[in-house]
Amino acid sequence: MNFELTEERQMLQDMLRRYLRENYGAEARNKIIESQAGFSAEIWAGLAELGVLGALFTEDQGGFGGAGFDIAIVFEELGRAGVVEPVAETCVLGGQILAAAGRADLVEQVIAGGLHLALAHGEPSSRYDLAQVATTAAAKGDGATLNGRKAVVSNAEAAGHLIVSAREADGLSLFLVPRDAGGVSLQGYPQIGGGRAAEITLDDVDVPKDARLGAPGGALALLEPAVAAGTVAICAETLGAMETALRLTTDYLGTRKQFGRPIGTFQALQHRLADMLIELEQARSIVILAAGHLEAEPALRDRHVSAAKHLIGRVGRMIAEESIQMHGGIAMTQEYELAHIAKRIVMADHRLGDTDHHLERFIALGA
Amino acid sequence: MDLSYTPEEEAFRADVRDFLSEKLPKALSDKVRDGRALTKDEHEEWHAILNARGWLAGNWPEEHGGTGWNAVQRHIFEEECALAHAPRIVPFGLTMLGPVLQKFGNDAQKAYWLPRILNGDDWWCQGYSEPGAGSDLASVKTRAVRDGDHYIVNGQKTWTTLGQHANMIFCLVRTDPDAKAQEGISFLLVDMESPGVEVRPIVLLDGSAEVNEVWFTDVRVPAENLVGEENKGWTYAKYLLTHERTNIAGVGFSTAALAAVKRIARAEMAGGRPLIENALFAARLARVEIDLMAMATTNLRVISQAAKGQAPGVESSMLKVKGTIIRQEINDLARRAAGPYALPFASEAVDGGNDPIGPAYARPVAAQYFNNRKLSIYGGSNEVQRQIIAKTALGALK
Ligand SMILES: Cc1cc2nc3c(=O)[nH]c(=O)nc-3n(C[C@H](O)[C@H](O)[C@H](O)COP(=O)(O)OP(=O)(O)OC[C@H]3O[C@@H](n4cnc5c(N)ncnc54)[C@H](O)[C@@H]3O)c2cc1C
Numbered sequence: 129m130n131f132e133l134t135e136e137r138q139m140l141q142d143m144l145r146r147y148l149r150e151n152y153g154a155e156a157r158n159k160i161i162e163s164q165a166g167f168s169a170e171i172w173a174g175l176a177e178l179g180v181l182g183a184l185f186t187e188d189q190g191g192f193g194g195a196g197f198d199i200a201i202v203f204e205e206l207g208r209a210g211v212v213e214p215v216a217e218t219c220v221l222g223g224q225i226l227a228a229a230g231r232a233d234l235v236e237q238v239i240a241g242g243l244h245l246a247l248a249h250g251e252p253s254s255r256y257d258l259a260q261v262a263t264t265a266a267a268k269g270d271g272a273t274l275n276g277r278k279a280v281v282s283n284a285e286a287a288g289h290l291i292v293s294a295r296e297a298d299g300l301s302l303f304l305v306p307r308d309a310g311g312v313s314l315q316g317y318p319q320i321g322g323g324r325a326a327e328i329t330l331d332d333v334d335v336p337k338d339a340r341l342g343a344p345g346g347a348l349a350l351l352e353p354a355v356a357a358g359t360v361a362i363c364a365e366t367l368g369a370m371e372t373a374l375r376l377t378t379d380y381l382g383t384r385k386q387f388g389r390p391i392g393t394f395q396a397l398q399h400r401l402a403d404m405l406i407e408l409e410q411a412r413s414i415v416i417l418a419a420g421h422l423e424a425e426p427a428l429r430d431r432h433v434s435a436a437k438h439l440i441g442r443v444g445r446m447i448a449e450e451s452i453q454m455h456g457g458i459a460m461t462q463e464y465e466l467a468h469i470a471k472r473i474v475m476a477d478h479r480l481g482d483t484d485h486h487l488e489r490f491i492a493l494g495a
Numbered sequence: 496m497d498l499s500y501t502p503e504e505e506a507f508r509a510d511v512r513d514f515l516s517e518k519l520p521k522a523l524s525d526k527v528r529d530g531r532a533l534t535k536d537e538h539e540e541w542h543a544i545l546n547a548r549g550w551l552a553g554n555w556p557e558e559h560g561g562t563g564w565n566a567v568q569r570h571i572f573e574e575e576c577a578l579a580h581a582p583r584i585v586p587f588g589l590t591m592l593g594p595v596l597q598k599f600g601n602d603a604q605k606a607y608w609l610p611r612i613l614n615g616d617d618w619w620c621q622g623y624s625e626p627g628a629g630s631d632l633a634s635v636k637t638r639a640v641r642d643g644d645h646y647i648v649n650g651q652k653t654w655t656t657l658g659q660h661a662n663m664i665f666c667l668v669r670t671d672p673d674a675k676a677q678e679g680i681s682f683l684l685v686d687m688e689s690p691g692v693e694v695r696p697i698v699l700l701d702g703s704a705e706v707n708e709v710w711f712t713d714v715r716v717p718a719e720n721l722v723g724e725e726n727k728g729w730t731y732a733k734y735l736l737t738h739e740r741t742n743i744a745g746v747g748f749s750t751a752a753l754a755a756v757k758r759i760a761r762a763e764m765a766g767g768r769p770l771i772e773n774a775l776f777a778a779r780l781a782r783v784e785i786d787l788m789a790m791a792t793t794n795l796r797v798i799s800q801a802a803k804g805q806a807p808g809v810e811s812s813m814l815k816v817k818g819t820i821i822r823q824e825i826n827d828l829a830r831r832a833a834g835p836y837a838l839p840f841a842s843e844a845v846d847g848g849n850d851p852i853g854p855a856y857a858r859p860v861a862a863q864y865f866n867n868r869k870l871s872i873y874g875g876s877n878e879v880q881r882q883i884i885a886k887t888a889l890g891a892l893k
Binding site: 474 | 836
């Protein structure tokens with residue numbers, strides 16, 4: 129048993145933490161959130177240059193990491209700094225699908241920071257169910273015509289390519305669709321907690337034969353591992369954000385004075401801080417557990433991934449709410465760092481399945 | 496023991512219902528139901544409608560133009576208003592300042608200010624909290640120094656709700672810096688249009704603009720705006736806080752919010768079935784509904800005592816804690832129920848001219864969830880309330 133990071137991963141973590149500390153302070157971040165694009169091209173280029181994007185891919189895929197623990201380390205640091213750049217969308221969800229489908233040329237562009245991706249899978253009534261897709265792909269020549277609607281597609285506006293799921297004769301398939309293809313229309317908007325998403329309408333979108341990713345009817349075979357990795361990424365990101373929430377809360381309890389003494393001297397608050405610290409260690413362990421099972425066989429992998437997403441949702445809510453409460457009014461202000469961090473933590477429960485969804489899945493995969 | 500309302504009370508409820516269905520403008524109730532912020536004009540419109548019916552000041556005695564209702568009637572009125580999605584009555588003049596003036600103001604103050612509150616001539620805001628004085632309210636530092644027939648005020652208030660609409664602010668100010676904290680405070684009415692008053696907005700985490708900082712630089716306030724005696728302000732401030740805590744349980748708000756969650760959960764599909772049939776979600780919903788049923792009854796027990804003239808004591812602290820926990824839990828369920836469509840950040844600016852994003856019910860839920868974290872922070876935080884409850888039970892232990 130060894131819970132130490134390898135030397136390479138330790139270096140990656142240190143370097144990323146330093147980079148974000150220097151370039152992603154609260155002020156810089158607030159500017160980014162309010163910007164038109166919703167993320168910073170400069171930061172994106174920085175992450176590519178540091179090799180952070182490449183660390184999310186295996187050597188076979190053209191990167192130099194790509195294991196569950198690489199994903200966990202990168203995202204924990206991104207979460208700690210409250211980063212809103214669409215790393216999970218482009219490199220994990222989109223990137224893993226393209227890599228598994230053998231699109232090495234596009235993966236290379238992603239790793240270099242030159243291409244954004246968006247997974248256009250969820251639909252207005254699919255909620256968190258991966259198999260609920262109504263969008264259709266009708267055969268046309270040796271290509272296909274896509275019709276349907278996709279909901280809350282994160283990073284759609286910036287994406288060069290959308291990865292669209294659609295039903296065809298052979299079942300559910302994935303298609304690579306240029307974002308500016310004819311018949312694709314986007315309605316973009318900001319999301320609570322940062323980043324942008326869009327509603328997408330596909331109206332007779334013609335795609336050529338080589339747009340299909342993987343085999344006909346093979347969507348889930350590509351989606352499931354990528355979504356598992358994406359879920360680990362979100363869990364690790366949320367863990368990092370919780371660490372920041374606790375750091376801010378601990379600092380505040382030590383400095384804020386009421387009744388002539390630091391509020392951290394009140395035992396009512398001390399015990400709650402202690403409970404939060406206990407739960408944070410639970411969160412850390414479940415992320416390690418899920419990351420360590422990302423390469424396991426699917427049922428074992430998914431049981432651990434769902435365990436993590438369930439626990440992170442539960443503990444995340446507690447830590448976000450308690451951190452706000454123990455700060456008092458100051459935490460309610462948009463300007464104060466905790467506001468952004470708390471929103472990131474809570475809204476993570478709406479990405480790739482919430483606490484209850486994953487509890488049900490954990491039960492279904494059990495025994 | 497009899498759990499039913501009297502026939503008179505039921506008749507009163509019917510009157511309130513009729514009035515609301517006839518007079519509450521749909522444009523206002525739609526906005527309240529959808530969780531959108533009301534404009535100043537809309538608040539004033541609703542106040543005027545209530546005032547025309549004589550129902551604006553539910554907690555004032557008749558001699559001052561109030562309804563003279565007892566606690567049960569007030570409760571019925573508040574409950575029906577919440578269920579009908581009526582706008583909240585803006586509390587600063589009506590529930591906070593009014594009772595203080597009635598008890599401690601002089602005749603001239605009562606005659607001048609009270610009718611202006613009813614007629615909507617003044618919009619009041621509450622200048623209690625300061626950056627350094629939150630839970631420890633008695634540590635307020637804003638100074639008022641007597642200068643002939645004026646006070647000169649310097650300092651800063653914060654968290655001033657809807658101060659951007661207000662023309663008047665009632666303030667706790669320090670008039671004797673050498674006395675013990677509670678004994679050097681006075682209660683002063685300040686015209687916000689005076690030179691030296693500056694209001695700066697604070698944006699809250701949900702993007703809303705409902706609170707402000709208010710700065711005072713050498714503001715001259717007529718001495719006649721002092722309420723009661725100099726240095727006795729703490730007594731008045733505490734009296735006001737007991738009124739701030741009426742309807743603290745928020746049963747009507749919670750009942751309306753719970754109904755809204757059920758509407759969302761019937762419309763949302765999870766795994767091919769309505770979310771409301773999902774065992775995990777249904778259990779969450781049932782648990783909070785049971786809590787609400789019990790608390791509504793606690794609330795009625797307290798109200799029925801109050802109607803007999805017994806002032807609620809520690810019970811109002813209990814209702815504050817439990818009532819806010821229940822409301823926040825319901826807000827959490829609404830957010831959960833909306834699924835991925837809770838993520839879009841909806842604002843008038845973003846939606847202007849565009850098709851709305853996702854189902855209408857999903858739009859306000861995340862913002863409301865975050866905004867209502869305030870419920871357990873203001874009005875005496877839940878920690879402070881728990882302290883009061885424990886102290887009442889334990890006495891002063893040494
Ligand atoms: C949205 C909003 C609107 C508001 N509107 C108004 C308004 O219109 N006018 C106005 O005057 N004020 C207003 N307030 C201020 C509100 O009353 C204060 O936020 C509240 O009194 C708490 O003070 P604080 O925020 O400084 O927190 P602090 O007092 O600094 O408390 C920080 C934390 O310490 C805890 N704590 C403090 N003392 C103790 C103790 N002895 N034991 C255990 N725990 C303790 C608190 O419960 C809290 O969790 C508003 C606040 C908000 C958030």
